[in-house]
Amino acid sequence: MGCVPNIEVSSCYGFLGSVREVKFLDSSKFIFQDLGSIRVKQDKKLRWRFGSLSTYMLKYSCVGQPGLEIGRSFPLLSNVLANPAGEVAVSSEQKVYDVVLKQASLVKRKLRSAEELDVDEKPDIVLPGNLGLLSEAYDRCGEICAEYAKTFYLGTLLMTPERQRAIWAIYVWCRRTDDLVDGPNASHMTPTALDRWESRLEDLFQGRPFDMLDAALSATVAKFPVDIQPFKDMIEGMRMDLWKTRYKNFDELYLYCYYVAGTVGLMSVPVMGISPDSQATTECVYNAALALGIANQLTNILRDVGEDANRGRIYLPQDELAQAGLSDEDIFAGKVTDKWKSFMKSQIKRARKFFDEAEKTVKDLNEASRWPVMASLLLYRRILDEIEANNYNNLSKRAYVGKAKKLLYLPVAYVRSLGPPPRK
Numbered sequence: 268m269g270c271v272p273n274i275e276v277s278s279c280y281g282f283l284g285s286v287r288e289v290k291f292l293d294s295s296k297f298i299f300q301d302l303g304s305i306r307v308k309q310d311k312k313l314r315w316r317f318g319s320l321s322t323y324m325l326k327y328s329c330v331g332q333p334g335l336e337i338g339r340s341f342p343l344l345s346n347v348l349a350n351p352a353g354e355v356a357v358s359s360e361q362k363v364y365d366v367v368l369k370q371a372s373l374v375k376r377k378l379r380s381a382e383e384l385d386v387d388e389k390p391d392i393v394l395p396g397n398l399g400l401l402s403e404a405y406d407r408c409g410e411i412c413a414e415y416a417k418t419f420y421l422g423t424l425l426m427t428p429e430r431q432r433a434i435w436a437i438y439v440w441c442r443r444t445d446d447l448v449d450g451p452n453a454s455h456m457t458p459t460a461l462d463r464w465e466s467r468l469e470d471l472f473q474g475r476p477f478d479m480l481d482a483a484l485s486a487t488v489a490k491f492p493v494d495i496q497p498f499k500d501m502i503e504g505m506r507m508d509l510w511k512t513r514y515k516n517f518d519e520l521y522l523y524c525y526y527v528a529g530t531v532g533l534m535s536v537p538v539m540g541i542s543p544d545s546q547a548t549t550e551c552v553y554n555a556a557l558a559l560g561i562a563n564q565l566t567n568i569l570r571d572v573g574e575d576a577n578r579g580r581i582y583l584p585q586d587e588l589a590q591a592g593l594s595d596e597d598i599f600a601g602k603v604t605d606k607w608k609s610f611m612k613s614q615i616k617r618a619r620k621f622f623d624e625a626e627k628t629v630k631d632l633n634e635a636s637r638w639p640v641m642a643s644l645l646l647y648r649r650i651l652d653e654i655e656a657n658n659y660n661n662l663s664k665r666a667y668v669g670k671a672k673k674l675l676y677l678p679v680a681y682v683r684s685l686g687p688p689p690r691k
């Protein structure tokens with residue numbers, strides 16, 4: 268999916284040339300009752316097939332509709348399928364892209380309305396008690412990040428102190444959220460407990476943190492234009508982990524990856540900042556952040572196939588396993604067959620595509636954030652190489668990047684992050 272803003276058709280009735288109702292699934296939920304002025308110009312290469320909407324160039328001259336530029340045309344999305352009733356099933360990629368658009372427009376508005384202060388100059392919010400507590404809270408977040416996520420921690424050491432502390436605070440909240448369903452007390456976790464965690468999140472966003480670690484995130488979201496939605500969506504991903512142990516196809520898996528990892532990318536962009544020299548749209552940068560999160564999660568899933576299977580979870584898409592002549596039993600048997608190797612090659616290839624999409628936009632970030640993000644990207648992507656080096660045995664062997672190699676990658680990441688943002 269490119270960065271061209273897309274309008275997603277949720278339901279489209281009528282015949283070519285005289286569309287009667289098109290609902291736009293963006294934050295405004297436009298419903299054009301009087302569509303007389305809308306003409307759907309059929310692209311000569313495509314034709315209308317009842318029940319499936321192909322890509323159309325939608326030309327309109329809507330007058331008086333806020334936010335829609337008159338006369339502009341947008342390519343409608345070709346993966347929008349309509350059933351005979353004209354109702355449209357929306358792919359996960361589209362649902363997530365809708366979130367990305369909202370996040371991007373929200374940050375653009377926040378940055379426009381707020382003083383264009385460099386984040387390093389903004390004062391910390393004053394929390395009850397003394398400021399020393401906040402500094403102590405951030406230090407504790409840094410210790411937790413160093414303890415549980417050496418790769419990410421290494422990346423944050425390359426950041427400015429303000430951004431470093433903000434990412435530590437976000438990391439700790441993400442870690443605590445993940446530990447609710449993956450940690451030692453996971454067996455006692457219930458949807459109600461996740462609801463309580465979500466209301467605690469709302470409190471900290473309103474400046475009422477529950478404990479010192481929440482206080483660090485509360486101060487962070489007061490300082491950076493970070494929105495609550497990605498945090499809520501991550502909790503939704505944890506709700507899925509409570510009951511869902513199989514994924515029918517990549518569309519289902521993509522949505523899960525957005526929830527637990529793409530959200531991290533969306534949380535991080537306002538902290539990383541976008542370079543003033545960047546020619547990329549905010550949507551493009553958010554898309555790249557999403558892609559990095561998806562890439563990380565797909566890599567994490569490929570790295571942890573054996574471990575996850577031992578806990579009764581198989582994230583790999585069932586339809587793709589079947590197409591490769593594989594089943595859950597093959598995974599539980601733990602045998603690295605030729606079929607398994609061939610299947611893994613295609614899974615690794617797809618994960619790399621998401622890393623490559625993210626890498627194209629790292630240089631559009633604020634200069635001080637490029638190196639840490641590039642380092643984190645290269646180090647996580649390296650896990651895929653290690654799975655290959657293990658001859659695709661991710662069923663009983665956990666691929667990892669050794670400390671020496673991690674350090675070796677830092678100068679590589681530095682060189683890769685040099686240079687101006689790419690011309691779009």
Ligand SMILES: CC(C)=CCC/C(C)=C/CC/C(C)=C/CC/C(C)=C/[C@@H]1[C@@H](COP(=O)(O)OP(=O)(O)O)[C@]1(C)CC/C=C(\C)CC/C=C(\C)CCC=C(C)C
Nearest residue numbers: 419422438441442528531532535555556560563564567643
């Ligand atoms: C320097 C840098 C990239 C910092 C980001 C650090 C951060 C906030 C990480 C949060 C990670 C976390 C604990 C998320 C909770 C859910 C979860 C576990 C997600 C999976 C992470 C892997 O964690 P781990 O390696 O510990 O695996 P196990 O739990 O042991 O199985 C994930 C794979 C998701 C990680 C996703 C990211 C780090 C996304 C980072 C994206 C950006 C920083 C956006 C950069 C912007 C552009 C334009 C590319």
Ligand SMILES: [Mn+2]
Nearest residue numbers: 567568571575
């Ligand atoms: Mn994992």
